[in-house]
Amino acid sequence: MNAISRLTVAGLAGLAAALAFVPAYAQQQDVVFLSTQLRPIEEAQKVREVILKGFPGKVTYLVEEPPQFDVRMRAEGQAGRRTVSLAGALHGELSALQPSGDLQAIDDIAAKVKDRGIPANLMELGRFGTGKQVYIPWMQATYIMVANKKALQYLPPGADIDSLTYDQLEAWGKAMTDKAGKRLIGFPAGPKGLMPRFFEGYLYPSFTGGVVTTFRSPEAEQMWTKFAALWKYVTPNSTSYDFMQEPLMGEEVWVAFDHVARVKEALVQMPQDFVTFPAPAGPKGRGYMPVIAGLAIPTGAPNRDGAVALIEHLTKPQTQIVTAAEVGFFPVVKAELPADLSPGIKLIASAVAKTQNAPDALPALLPVGLADKGGEFNKVYFDAFQRIVLRGEPVKEVLEAQAGVLKGIMEATKAPCWAPDKPSQGACPVQ
Amino acid sequence: MKTVRRLVYATGVVALCAWVLVPIYFITLGAFGGRAGVFKWPKGVLPGETFSFAAMDTFLRIEGVAHAAFNSVIAASICMALSIALGAPAGYALARYSFPGQNLYRLLILLTRAFPLAILALPLTVIFIRVGLYDTPVGVALIHTALALPFAALISSSLFMGIPRELEEAAWVFGCSRVQAFRKIVLPLALPGIAATAIFAFVISWNEVFAASILTVRERTLTAYLLTVLSESPLHFRFAGGFLLIVPSIAFIFAVRKYLFAMWGIANR
Numbered sequence: 001m002n003a004i005s006r007l008t009v010a011g012l013a014g015l016a017a018a019l020a021f022v023p024a025y026a027q028q029q030d031v032v033f034l035s036t037q038l039r040p041i042e043e044a045q046k047v048r049e050v051i052l053k054g055f056p057g058k059v060t061y062l063v064e065e066p067p068q069f070d071v072r073m074r075a076e077g078q079a080g081r082r083t084v085s086l087a088g089a090l091h092g093e094l095s096a097l098q099p100s101g102d103l104q105a106i107d108d109i110a111a112k113v114k115d116r117g118i119p120a121n122l123m124e125l126g127r128f129g130t131g132k133q134v135y136i137p138w139m140q141a142t143y144i145m146v147a148n149k150k151a152l153q154y155l156p157p158g159a160d161i162d163s164l165t166y167d168q169l170e171a172w173g174k175a176m177t178d179k180a181g182k183r184l185i186g187f188p189a190g191p192k193g194l195m196p197r198f199f200e201g202y203l204y205p206s207f208t209g210g211v212v213t214t215f216r217s218p219e220a221e222q223m224w225t226k227f228a229a230l231w232k233y234v235t236p237n238s239t240s241y242d243f244m245q246e247p248l249m250g251e252e253v254w255v256a257f258d259h260v261a262r263v264k265e266a267l268v269q270m271p272q273d274f275v276t277f278p279a280p281a282g283p284k285g286r287g288y289m290p291v292i293a294g295l296a297i298p299t300g301a302p303n304r305d306g307a308v309a310l311i312e313h314l315t316k317p318q319t320q321i322v323t324a325a326e327v328g329f330f331p332v333v334k335a336e337l338p339a340d341l342s343p344g345i346k347l348i349a350s351a352v353a354k355t356q357n358a359p360d361a362l363p364a365l366l367p368v369g370l371a372d373k374g375g376e377f378n379k380v381y382f383d384a385f386q387r388i389v390l391r392g393e394p395v396k397e398v399l400e401a402q403a404g405v406l407k408g409i410m411e412a413t414k415a416p417c418w419a420p421d422k423p424s425q426g427a428c429p430v431q
Numbered sequence: 432m433k434t435v436r437r438l439v440y441a442t443g444v445v446a447l448c449a450w451v452l453v454p455i456y457f458i459t460l461g462a463f464g465g466r467a468g469v470f471k472w473p474k475g476v477l478p479g480e481t482f483s484f485a486a487m488d489t490f491l492r493i494e495g496v497a498h499a500a501f502n503s504v505i506a507a508s509i510c511m512a513l514s515i516a517l518g519a520p521a522g523y524a525l526a527r528y529s530f531p532g533q534n535l536y537r538l539l540i541l542l543t544r545a546f547p548l549a550i551l552a553l554p555l556t557v558i559f560i561r562v563g564l565y566d567t568p569v570g571v572a573l574i575h576t577a578l579a580l581p582f583a584a585l586i587s588s589s590l591f592m593g594i595p596r597e598l599e600e601a602a603w604v605f606g607c608s609r610v611q612a613f614r615k616i617v618l619p620l621a622l623p624g625i626a627a628t629a630i631f632a633f634v635i636s637w638n639e640v641f642a643a644s645i646l647t648v649r650e651r652t653l654t655a656y657l658l659t660v661l662s663e664s665p666l667h668f669r670f671a672g673g674f675l676l677i678v679p680s681i682a683f684i685f686a687v688r689k690y691l692f693a694m695w696g697i698a699n700r
Binding site for chain 1: 490552561
């Protein structure tokens with residue numbers, strides 16, 4: 001009897017305490033800044049303690065994973081009660097919210113930050129082809145390769161690490177596997193890894209010069225055969241890696257490809273152990289994918305003025321430099337990075353610069369105009385990879401089947417081609 | 432022969448203990464081993480020279496951790512109270528009365544677990560915002576109750592079935608009303624099991640992440656608050672966070688272990 005009454009008392013006390021708590025949150029006049037970026041604990045703290053420090057108002061910086069972010073933004077819109085005043089997310093995550101009208105037009109802010117020197121093509125991305133500014137570019141990043149210095153001795157003779165080809169990467173992998181007895185190349189092909197971006201921004205452009213139109217071209221068939229051959233030297237644990245920094249630090253892999261934010265930890269902690277370099281090149285060039293995060297204001301934001309001020313603060317050159325130095329995302333505005341960056345950030349910056357300035361660089365944009373079908377689009381590429389490389393199914397058959405799915409997505413969204421595919425009238429065709 | 436049997440028994444005990452304790456031990460080691468300790472192999476028995484409170488300290492200093500912990504306790508307590516208040520009577524009805532559609536009802540209870548929360552998330556959140564439960568621990572507790580209720584009802588129904596009906600009938604014969612018989616005879620016997628069910632509800636609520644993070648903005652529960660930042664943080668932080676999350680559950684279960692064993696006793700009879 002005693003225990004049950006104790007449980008009841010505990011429950012009732014909790015209930016009372018909770019009810020007393022309900023109205024407390026509604027009174028704060030802060031800017032709720034919800035972000036899918038800079039989520040890891042140290043980075044979120046950097047945002048709160050360093051990047052937002054010079055901002056006069058009070059900001060509640062909250063982080064959330066993309067699926068929850070999407071649900072929350074839609075739900076608050078449908079219910080007509082916003083808590084979020086400013087949303088910071090990747091281009092693709094924001095583009096999914098644009099058709100439902102959850103993001104308001106912010107042309108007035110675009111005019112305000114005009115003198116910041118944000119490149120016109122980035123501002124253009126923020127309009128999603130609607131003619132109205134939907135987000136203001138916030139920061140950018142890309143993908144790089146990282147190698148443990150122990151791996152350098154196995155580089156194939158004559159290979160320059162800053163202008164590797166996929167053939168040389170394969171030879172390098174073979175040499176490491178033969179001499180060290182382990183498969184030491186790693187890719188982030190885990191459930192939350194960014195592997196699809198490797199296919200869309202690196203492998204396909206480098207080998208076929210396109211992403212969608214060339215999906216089942218003869219070049220694509222050769223490419224998959226080649227990549228399957230390279231995979232023999234890639235550690236089988238790759239299918240469980242989401243972030244490459246831990247396997248790099250633990251020396252499970254010596255050579256890895258990943259988003260800069262996902263190798264940063266390794267480079268910052270042990271800068272003396274690693275080198276960074278651009279992703280390899282294929283017959284059509286050195287494909288690479290710039291990643292853009294943007295700032296958008298939800299429709300009906302409770303504190304629009306605060307959000308506008310916060311956008312102005314975050315796009316200031318000084319803030320952008322601090323952001324680069326603290327969390328390794330690079331400025332979208334005109335800003336000179338200081339020479340005294342920490343060694344880890346310097347490693348990232350140099351690889352990014354080498355990628356962008358490579359003579360054979362072939363920029364591949366993030367998918368544009370897919371709205372909420374971005375996830376399905378990624379799945380087409382990842383499924384092709386799983387079937388061809390991991391399960392060894394015949395290349396041609398798989399590409400035919402997946403091309404059908406891809407075609408369906410492109411026709412449903414009517415998305416025109418984006419670089420490096422040639423511009424199209426209407427939906428981007430799968431040839 | 433006897434020594435062999437004893438040896439097998441001891442091996443089994445050691446293996447089962449290791450099954451539970453070794454992961455907890457490694458988590459503890461990771462939590463206090465500092466950044467370098469995580470990648471050290473082989474691991475020492477103690478964190479040794481890399482010992483540091485840095486990761487734990489960072490966690491405890493993150494603004495909002497205490498508040499989130501408070502929210503977690505509130506949500507879990509309400510969930511526990513509601514699951515028992517609704518689940519135990521339902522279980523009693525299933526065990527003692529036969530009514531048409533009884534089996535269907537049994538099935539329907541489980542059906543609440545048949546829909547993935549991810550699909551329900553959007554409409555659910557919209558309704559919660561409209562009703563005003565959005566971003567409150569009470570709202571989170573209600574969802575957690577919905578998740579815990581099927582288990583509460585089914586566990587307590589098997590519990591009541593295990594208590595002989597004759598005892599209750601005897602009480603009626605001696606002049607007890609139905610309610611009195613329940614209170615004086617059945618409840619004391621079922622209490623350990625009900626307590627165990629309560630623990631179960633508590634743990635379900637404590638560990639649930641998805642609903643808790645979608646339905647709250649500022650009033651996060653500890654699990655939702657930490658896990659969103661945890662899964663992508665450096666390993667030693669993950670260990671520290673994991674350590675912080677398991678310690679309360681272990682402490683809670685340890686505190687009420689008496690009732691748990693009692694329930695197993697009933698199940699064995």
